Amino acid sequence: PMATPAGTVLHTERLYPPDHIHGRLPLDGPLHVPGRAWRRLLPVVHGFPMEDAVFVDLETTGLSRGAGTYAFLIGVGRFAEGRFRLRQFFLRDFHEEPAVMAALAAELETARALVTFNGRSFDWPLLETRAAMNRLRLPRLPHLDLLHPARRLWQAALPSCSLSSLEEAVLGLHRADDVPGEEIPQRWFDFLETGDAAPLAAVIVHNRLDILSMAALAGYMGQAAASPLTAAPGGRPLTGAELLAVGRLLTENARSEEDLREGIACLAEALERDLPAPLRRGCYQALARALRRAGRAEEAAAVLKEAARSDGASPWAHIELAKYYEHRARDLAAARDWSLEALEVAMRRRTLGGLRAGQRATSPELRPADDRGAGVPASARPASGPAGSRRPRELDVDGIVYRIRRLERRLGRERASGGR
Incomplete structure (x- = not known):
């Protein structure tokens, strides 16, 4: 037991060497990440002192943050004296909570930063509530909630960004005989009634593995953000x-020209690696936008042409090229040609049934020809279905036809003025 001003606390402590491998990554990975990585992952933070950070994870009596929810196991990991120290504070009964919270407050006294997984919305607010109810105040610390950068990195590629999913997909770690999260509260309540702590052993291991995984994931994310083109966390x-x-992260939140250049290089390299087909279109779109933002319009047009050749299911690249040639290159004939190709792709997709969802909401039809442009669609304006759904803009056949008519009229006026 650990002595505190409010009483004694039952706790465990484990020490891990810095090169301890968890999954396929060492625990001390976060210590070797330059500061720019944390600035990229945390846009509002100018620096993150990982060497003085605490990794916090809770096991609780429920999922509510209300006054009736207790944290019966608090795990705190940190780098100290050349090792990774992991302490777990256990609540044996409700009356011990003041001592548990006092032990936590003492553990946080020298901390300069906080790392959690979904802790911004659950763990930390719950701890602040429990501390306040025991007349304690926890320090305000820079907070890295790993769930948010995890979603940025893996949401598009993985079915889930839960910690257990990331352990398997990113760390290469599979837990054997892990206790299901929904069983954990009941195991503690059973302990209160029976005094049998044996079923809680698996809960303590579960909490310990959560904290080790957080440290390993932080190192992976930091390396990925710091030097994405050369990073090989765990040798991969x-x-x-x-x-x-x-x-996307670098180009959308670029703080410098260096960020923008590196982001563009990442997007270009992504197309050369094993990028799944469903993500390629989004990559082309992000790369073209970033190049335009960087003032490299001609390179953006080259990317769009490559996308038009490789993506036969959507006319988005053709439409963007039509805009480029009309408004930037001032080549109306090329703009019309790309619009015609866009129409061909859109009509082919419509014929193949690619608009099934959109057609349930609206049935676009061409209105009768008039003297302002024969065949201009009646539904050129966006249409909403019963649930407020909209057709994808790049599949708006009516809008493409309208664009073609408009370009043909402009070309006709140019030819007429040139013949005078």
């Missing part, structure tokens, strides 16, 4: 999907 280069995610 980033996948195309991961490069796409980092490229």
Whole structure:
């Protein structure tokens, strides 16, 4: 037991060497990540002192953050004296909570940062509530909630961004005989009634593994954000999907020209790696946008042409090229040609049934020809279905036809003025 001003606390402590491998990554990975990585993952934070951070994870009596929910097991991991120290504070009964919270407060006294997984919305608010009810105040610390960058990195490629899913997909770790999360509260309540702590052993291991996984994941994310093109956490280069995610992060939140350049390079490299087909279109779109933002319009047009050749299911690239040639290159004939190709792709997809969902909401028809442009669609304006759904803009055949008519009229006026 650990002595505190409010009483004694039952706790465990384990020490891990810095090169301890969890899954396929060492625990000390976060310590070797340069500061720019944390700035990229946390746009509002200018620096993150990982060497003085605490990794916190809870096991609780329920999922509510209300006054009736207790944290009966609090795990705290940190780098200390050349090792990774993991302490777990256990609540043996309700009356011990003041001592448990005092032990936690003492553990946080020297911390300068906080790392959690979904802790911003659950763990930390719950701890603040429990501390306040025991007349304690926890420190305000820079908070890295790993769930949010995890979603940025893997949401498009993985079916789930839960910690257990990331352990398997990213860390290569599979837990054997892990206790299901929904059983954990009842095991503690059973302990209160029977005094049998044996079923809680698996809960303590579960909590310990959560914290070790958080440390390993933080190192992976940090390396990916710091040097995405050369990073190889655990000896494995980033996948195309991961490069796409980092490229989007850097280009959408660029703080410098260096961020924008590196983001563009990530997006371009993602197309060369094993990027799944469903993600390629989004990568082309992000790369074209970033190049335009960087003032590299001609390169953006080249990317769009490559996308038009490789993506036969959507006319989005053709439409973007039509806009480029009309508004930037000032080549109306090329703009019309790309619009015609866009129409061909859209009509082919419509014929193949690609608009099934959109057609349930609306049935676009061409209105009768008039003197302002024969065949201009009546539904050129976006249409909403019963649930407010809209057709994808790149599949708006009516809008493409309208664009073609408009370009043909402009070309006709240019030819007429040139013949005078």
